[in-house]
Amino acid sequence: MFVLFGLRSKDHLVGTRTMTCEICRWEAPQQLIRRTTKFTLFFVPLFPVKPASHYLVCGHCLGFRKADARLPA
Numbered sequence: 001m002f003v004l005f006g007l008r009s010k011d012h013l014v015g016t017r018t019m020t021c022e023i024c025r026w027e028a029p030q031q032l033i034r035r036t037t038k039f040t041l042f043f044v045p046l047f048p049v050k051p052a053s054h055y056l057v058c059g060h061c062l063g064f065r066k067a068d069a070r071l072p073a
Contacts, residue, residue, distance in 0.1 A: 008045055009037045014054070023063035031057045032067065 014032040021028055033055045038045040056067040 003041070004043065005039070005041050007037055007049060008040050009035055010045075011035050021058040021060060021063060022065065023058060024061040026058070026060045028058055028060035030059065033057060 012034045014034050016029050016031050018027060019030045020026070021030065034052050035055060036048055036052045037050050039047055039049050054067045055064055057064050
């Protein structure tokens with residue numbers, strides 16, 4: 001008998017807004033991504049193992065950086 005278990009991270013697009021990128025300094029669309037990590041048993045996600053984290057992805061340079069959950073107004 002064997003048991004398959006592990007962790008799985010999944011990204012969800014929260015929104016997009018045109019802002020200045022902190023990496024390349026271009027005015028470009030920035031995507032806000034929410035990443036969740038869940039415990040899986042036999043490839044079925046069961047429950048989150050850590051709080052969700054948020055990232056910004058630049059549409060110009062594809063820079064990936066940690067962000068606050070809120071986009072500035």
